[in-house]
Amino acid sequence: MSNTRGKETAVLLLAQVIFIVLFGLFVDYGYDAGPGHVQLEKQDLNESGKELTFEQLYPMYQDVHVMMLIGFGFLMTFLKRHGFGSVGFNFLLTCYIIEWSTLVNGWFGMITTNKSKIELNLEGLLNADFAVATVLISFGAVLGVASPVQLVLMATLEVVFYNISLYIGVEVLGVLDIGGSIFIHAFGAYFGLSVARILCRKTQAENEKEDSDYHSDIFAMIGTLFLWIYWPSFNAGPAMDNERHRAVINTVLSLSACTVTTFALSSVLNKDAKLNMVHIQNATLAGGVAMGASADLIVYPFGALLVGTTAATVSTLGFHFLQPILLAKLKVHDTCGVHNLHGMPGVLGAIVSAIAIRIANVETYGNSFEKLFSERPVDSQAGFQIVGVAVAVSIAMVSGCLTGLLLKLPFWDNLTTEEYYEDEVFWDCQEEPPAGYEAAKTKEQETILLGGE
Amino acid sequence: MSNTRGKETAVLLLAQVIFIVLFGLFVDYGYDAGPGHVQLEKQDLNESGKELTFEQLYPMYQDVHVMMLIGFGFLMTFLKRHGFGSVGFNFLLTCYIIEWSTLVNGWFGMITTNKSKIELNLEGLLNADFAVATVLISFGAVLGVASPVQLVLMATLEVVFYNISLYIGVEVLGVLDIGGSIFIHAFGAYFGLSVARILCRKTQAENEKEDSDYHSDIFAMIGTLFLWIYWPSFNAGPAMDNERHRAVINTVLSLSACTVTTFALSSVLNKDAKLNMVHIQNATLAGGVAMGASADLIVYPFGALLVGTTAATVSTLGFHFLQPILLAKLKVHDTCGVHNLHGMPGVLGAIVSAIAIRIANVETYGNSFEKLFSERPVDSQAGFQIVGVAVAVSIAMVSGCLTGLLLKLPFWDNLTTEEYYEDEVFWDCQEEPPAGYEAAKTKEQETILLGGE
Amino acid sequence: MSNTRGKETAVLLLAQVIFIVLFGLFVDYGYDAGPGHVQLEKQDLNESGKELTFEQLYPMYQDVHVMMLIGFGFLMTFLKRHGFGSVGFNFLLTCYIIEWSTLVNGWFGMITTNKSKIELNLEGLLNADFAVATVLISFGAVLGVASPVQLVLMATLEVVFYNISLYIGVEVLGVLDIGGSIFIHAFGAYFGLSVARILCRKTQAENEKEDSDYHSDIFAMIGTLFLWIYWPSFNAGPAMDNERHRAVINTVLSLSACTVTTFALSSVLNKDAKLNMVHIQNATLAGGVAMGASADLIVYPFGALLVGTTAATVSTLGFHFLQPILLAKLKVHDTCGVHNLHGMPGVLGAIVSAIAIRIANVETYGNSFEKLFSERPVDSQAGFQIVGVAVAVSIAMVSGCLTGLLLKLPFWDNLTTEEYYEDEVFWDCQEEPPAGYEAAKTKEQETILLGGE
Structure with a gap:
């Protein structure tokens, strides 16, 4: 049975106490x-040259915050009986x-910068939001099929693996990924899909409660639109100077082309046109994902449109053709279709960045060239982009499977298939539950009485 | 019959390919x-003196973006069976x-500045959003009575006419309109009303589906409130220095007075009080429209309140008395009442700006005077404001009628009156359509079989 | 009977005319x-040293605006038949x-600065929003039980008492309260509760219409999340330099800890877990309230977590245990539970600030010390924080009771208990009212005919 009394409370309170102690020790x-x-040390800290000021960072940070809580939260309310769980969890x-x-990110930073404390500022909070984004993508893959205890456990582990992947990718390999196509979107998607593959016992597409209804679809559009609007802040947030300006332009153009193309393809794929x-709700955003790794590069405005158009095509066709196959053949159930919105467009983003870097030269980039490509020659860097996405996806899949196995252990409030996509399980809905749920619950209790499941 | 297979797809894909080619050639x-x-040319480009920095512009640009997608999108979800179409189209x-x-705006800019390329930056994207606003206002006039193919065609033409009107008004005539009362609101409204006059075959007010329901009205308030909140960014976005600060203050005060007055008038007009x-949802915003053309001028705080109060009065009375007359006498069907929210308040805005300019003098404005009124003496400029709105409305009505005639041609998925205000026509709603729609569809099919309509 | 024809209109139009005249005279x-x-006087005005620039203030001002209109507005839409009234009023x-x-705030400012005019700028508008917040908190206590005329009257008086309390607290006593724990949250809550105690005739918890339904609870989450997201702008808005940065970090951490703790406690208190x-919807925000008075102080990151955890505990236990007792024993009916979200966490915020100030020293604060604690020694200042909250709550309760008595006079459209929590009374809902309301109305009319109450 799911929803054990006190288990979620114990896990969260314990975590909260540990967080307070660790913050006291480290932050x-x-x-x-x-x-x-500390202000006296400013000179030393700032040796790397320029940094973003509070005023430059704060509005973009708030935009990203809206994406996390309103964007992801409402995007997932499309399920008709899982609105509380979507926006609440x-x-x-x-x-x-x-x-x-x-x-966790601070500890890795202590290794990199050889400091004795995590020195928290707005940039640190923005980095925390990037970790949030990664886990929320994975959450989309298991939406409605995992208990809050399982989700918290997944988040705890995924944040560690995400930071390992980021450290290897960015610090060790020097991969460029300003907007997180690789280390946020592709990582989050393949981690979540791996967890779903192990965890979710559902192997057929039909479940009456997995549908949306008219109002839940409109709620979901609140999420889509805020994600769309603030995506330029996500891709440009950590960038500076003209790279930052360019990241905004590229992302707006890519998203616009992506939306137009999605509307073009959606109706022609439908049996009634x-x-x-x-x-x-989803494929319109793939242009933001695919633009991520090269948002600050010179892809030219027409190139940004091309990226958005390609991302929309990959994503829409993925929803229509690939997702049913994944379920039927590989038994991967993907509630929100994160493979189509984050997985494939994330990999596409890595490829786009490899191409954009391969053709980069000092004439075109001017003084940006040295800033962006200080690590190694551009043809070599292009290769490292592909290595980077391969590494990130590999770490994601292995760690996702391990996490899935752990979550499957029988003491984390595992859900029965009858309880999937149903708020009534974990929320006091103050309403009569729908007839189907009651029937299912009775049947399930019988099963338990008879010693089954 | 509406919703031809492949027509919307073909139009949008063709447009997208053309856009990519034209961006490659021009942008x-x-x-x-x-x-x-390009950075080396900065000196030359910047000859006009000061420009807004990225940091000054970006937060306001994002606010305007929210107005377009959430503001307009959700404001139009008030229709109970047209939520997908409102927010989606x-x-x-x-x-x-x-x-x-x-x-299009870039091409006009190439003429004005004599450049060989469209040099896209954040200001260019903000200008694109102003064109978006204009078309979305027109969209409100034909909401629920036009197919997506017709809407895209309308947008394509309207953007051209909007830029012509803007070029004549601002570049040739030197009309001042920082917040777009004239060239965005009045133009968009009268263009849309002209299209509606030609296109919409509905001549009576009663249509059960044109109503709202309880939840659709609350969804619409999301749109209203975000429009209200971010309107100061719309009116102040392109302004600089103390004009910018003043534009924010004037707009906040005008909107506040407008809202209080709307609440005062709404209940007294209603038969049950x-x-x-x-x-x-609508008249509370008229203060933002009417303040537009003089947002950066010295109208004094009490003047801003007066503008808002007047706008609310014009708009609320328009909804109550004028809109039924327009439908009955002039056969203009105006789904969202854009005449009351954008048309009349836009014209009012032009008049307000003429008065504010007429009384302007160098003692009051200090060093702002030269910046704002460099073109000609203020009494002459006041006259040009009135000429400006007359020109804009004239271009809007003529080009709107021409566009309406084009849209009426029988190959753009024209809707039958039974299909008005109904998502089921263009959207896969995954629900049983309401009984009325099915009955209407059957009747319509019979009509077609019998060779009618 | 409530909803007298013309009374709301007369009150609002009269107020609007008076506002225009007073703005003309003073602003x-x-x-x-x-x-x-006026620009020439800049030198004199700026004698206090640094001021926030328009660019520093504007994004935070807009965030606070979203909190007022979307945040508070939608948070209160949880009632199933009071969505229009919540978001509309x-x-x-x-x-x-x-x-x-x-x-009113400007008049107090004229006293303080000895000026002949209210010189309105963005900071003045932000201060107006703080007064808005105070009244909206009180509105939450009487949500659904007061007519618009009563609400406008309450707002008129409360703004005056709020400014008196603020003047005594900040100007006379020198209490530190950057984010308004004391003078906004505690004041607003205890004022509202006092009004509710006098006004609301409801003495039992059960009222079928006081419940939420599934969609109204999701609408309310829009409010919760926007309040949560933009709370750092509320607490940091008036702060400068590193105090501002710190206020953002402290508030984000406190809110995060508060949310985790609320999820921990909520399920364990429920009979079905x-x-x-x-x-x-509510207790997750208590961390923002409790952090307010010390947001710009050095409480350290672990201290911010501790504040959030404590606030969540106080708030959640308050909702579960204290609110029913308040109703049963003290006959205080608190529709939104503002005592749990604003009242107790506000007092907690004062205590936290006293502790944080007591332990402050110049070694830790560096050059911030002189800026923050120029008034008096820190141990004395700590005492003044407690005096401050006692004064604010006292003024709130006395003035709230007086206001409540005034509102109870029989000519302000007082509601009958049958009309509580029902949009149908003041809004043209264009729908059949629910059966219960019609029955209640008939019964009530009979009561009136029979001369009863």
């Missing part, structure tokens, strides 16, 4: 947010990861 | 977003126009 | 938004107070 304010004596996971990733809300 | 990054060699049109207006959601 | 643009001749009150508090939407 202090960064120099520009903090006490006077999304909320819980975001807050949990802001705390946990500040620690009608538009499909699943496509409009 | 490059602007100097502050772009490659190194609004999304499609926004993205389509971002691409198309970047080209009750508030009407149509007024609260 | 001008501030120097950085205004006419040239919230809208009306916000706009009314922006006008009225600009005057299920999560309660009331807690998730």
Whole structure:
């Protein structure tokens, strides 16, 4: 039986106490947010040259925050009986990861910079939100089939693996990924799909409660549109100078082309030539994912349109053709279709960045060239982009499977298939549950009485 | 019959391919977003003196983006069976126009500045959003009575006429219109009303599906409130220095007074002395429209309140008295009441700006005077404001009628009156359609079989 | 009978005319938004040293605006038959107070600075929004039990008492309260509860219409999440330099810990071990309230987590245990539970600030020390924080009771208990009212005919 009394409470309270202790031991304010004596060290900290100011970063940080809580949260409310769980567990996971990733990401930062404390500033909070995004993508793959205890456990592990992958990819291999096509979107998607493959016992597409209804689809559009609007802040947030400006332009153009193309393809794929809300809610965003790794590069405006058009095509066709095959042949059940929105477009983003880097030269980039490509020659860097996505996806799949196995252990409030996509299980809905759920519950109790399941 | 298989797909894919080619031929990054060699020209480009920085513009640009996609999109979800179409086609049109207006507006800019390329930067994207606003206003007039193919065609033409009107008004006549009362609101409204006059065959007010329901009215309030909140960014976005600060103050005050007045008038007009959601959703915003053309001028805080109060009065009375007359006498069907929210308040905005300019003097404005009124003496400029709105409305009505005639040609998926305000026509709703629609469809099919309609 | 024809109209129109006249007499643009001749005085105005620039303030101002209109507005839509009234009257009150508090707050500012005019700038508008927040908190306590005329009257008086309390607390006593724990949250809550105690005749918890339904609870989450996201802008808005950065970090951490703890406690309190939407919508925000008074102080990151955890505990236990007792024993009916979200966490915020100030020293704060604690020694200042909250709550309770008595006079459209929580009373809902309401109305009319109450 799911929803054990006290288990979720115990896990979260224990975590919260541990977080307070670890923050006490490790975390202090960064120099520009903090006490006077730290301010004296500013000279040393700032040796790398320019940094983004609070005023430059704050509006973009808030935009990203909206994407996490409203964007992801409402995008997932499309399920007609899982609105509370979608927006609620999304909320819980975001807050949990802001705390946990500040620690884990900070520890990796202590290794890199050889400091004795995690010096928290707005940039650190933005990095925490990037970890949040990664886990919320994975959450989309197991939406409605995992208990809150399982989700918190998944988040705890995924944040660690995400930071390992990021450290190897960016610090060790020097992969360029300003907007996270590789280390956020592709990683999050393949991690989540691996967990879903192990965890979810559902092997057929039909489940009456997995559908949307008219109002839940409109709620979901709130999520889609806020993700779309603030995506330029996600891709441009950590960039500076003209790279930052370019990242905004590239992302807006890619998303616009992606939306137009999605509307073009959605209706022609439908048997009645009608538009499909699943496509409009999801595939319209693939242009933001695919633009991520090269948002700050010179792909030219027409190139950004081309990226968006390609991403929409890959994503829409993925929803229509590939997703049913994944379920039937590979038994991967993907509630939100994250493979189509984050997985394939993330890999596409890595390929786009390899091409954009391969053709980069100092004449075109001017003084940006040295800033962006200081690590190695561009043809070599192009190869490293492909290596980077291969490494990220590999780590994601292996660690995702391990996490899935752990979540399957019988003491994490595992759901029965009858309880899938149903708020009534974990939420006090103050309403009569739908007839089907009651019947299912009775049947399930009988099964338990008879010693089955 | 509407919703021909493949027609929407063909139109959008063709447009997308053309956009990519034209972007390749014409569009490059602007100097502050772009490659190194362009940066060298910065000196020349910047000859006009000061320009807004990326950091000054970006938060306001994002606010305007929210207005387009969430604001307009959700405002139009008030129809109970047209939520998908309202928020969905609004999304499609926004993205389509971002691409198309970047080209058209850029070509006009090439004429003005004598350049060989469209140099795209954040200001260019903001200008594209202003074109989006214009078309979305027109969309409101034909909401629920036009097919996506017709809407895309309308957008394609309207963007051209909008840019012609803007070029004549601002470049040739030197009309001042920082927040677009004239060239966005009045133009968009009268263009849309002209299209509606030709296109919409509905001549009576009663249609059960044109109503709202309880939840659709709450969804619409999401749109209203985001439009209200971010309107100061719309009116102040292109302004600089103290004009910018003033534009924010004037717009906030005008909108606040407008809302209070709308609440005052709405209940007294109602037969049961009750508030009407149509007024609260729409007329509360008229203060933003009417403040547009003089947002950066010195109208004084009490003047801004006066503008808002007047706009609310014009708009609320328009909804109550004028709209039924327009339908009955002039056969203009205006689904969202754009005449009351954008048309009349836009004209009012032009008049307000004429008065504010007429009384302007160098003592009051200080060093702002030269910046704002460099073209000609203020009494002459006041006259040009009135000429400007007359020109804009004239171009809107003529080009709107021509566009309407084109849209009426029988190969653009024209809707039958039974299909009006119904998502089922273009969207896969995954639900049983309401009984009325099925009955209507059957009747319509009979009509077709019998060779009618 | 409630909803007298013309009374709401008369009150609002009269107020609007008075506002225009008073603005004409008292309000001008501030120097950085205004006419040239005022700009010359800039030197004198700026004698206090640094001020926030328009660019620093504007994005945070807009965030606070979203909190007022979307945040508070949608948070209160949880009632299933009061969505229009929640979001609508919230809208009306916000706009009314922006006008009225600009005057009242400006008059107090004229006293303090010895000026002859209210010089309005963005900071003034932000201060008006803080007055809005205070009244909207009180609105939550009487949600669904007061007519619009009563609400406008309450707002008119509360804005005056709020400014008196603020003047005594900040100008006279020198209490530190950057994010308004004391003078906004505690004041607003205890004022509202006092009004509710006098006004609301409801003494038992059960009212079928006071419940939420599935979709109204999801609408309410829009409010919760936008409040949560933009709370750092509320707490950091008026702060400068590293205090500002710190206020953002402290608030994000406190809110995150608060959310995790609320999820932990909510399910364990429920009889079926299920999560309660009331807690998730409200108690998750208590960390923002409790962090307010010390947001810009050095509480360290672990301290911010501790504040959030404590606030969640106080708030969730308050909803579960205290609120029913308040109703049964003290006859205080608190529709939104503002005592749990704003009242107790506000007092907690004062205590936290006293502790944080008591342990402050110049070694830790560096050059911030002089800026923050210029008034008096820190141990004395710590005492003044407690005095401050006692004064604010006392003024709130006395003035709230007086206001409640005034509102109870029989000519302000007082509601009968049958009309509570029902949009049908003041809104043209264009739908059949629910059966219960019609029956109640008939019964009530009979009661009136028979001369009863």
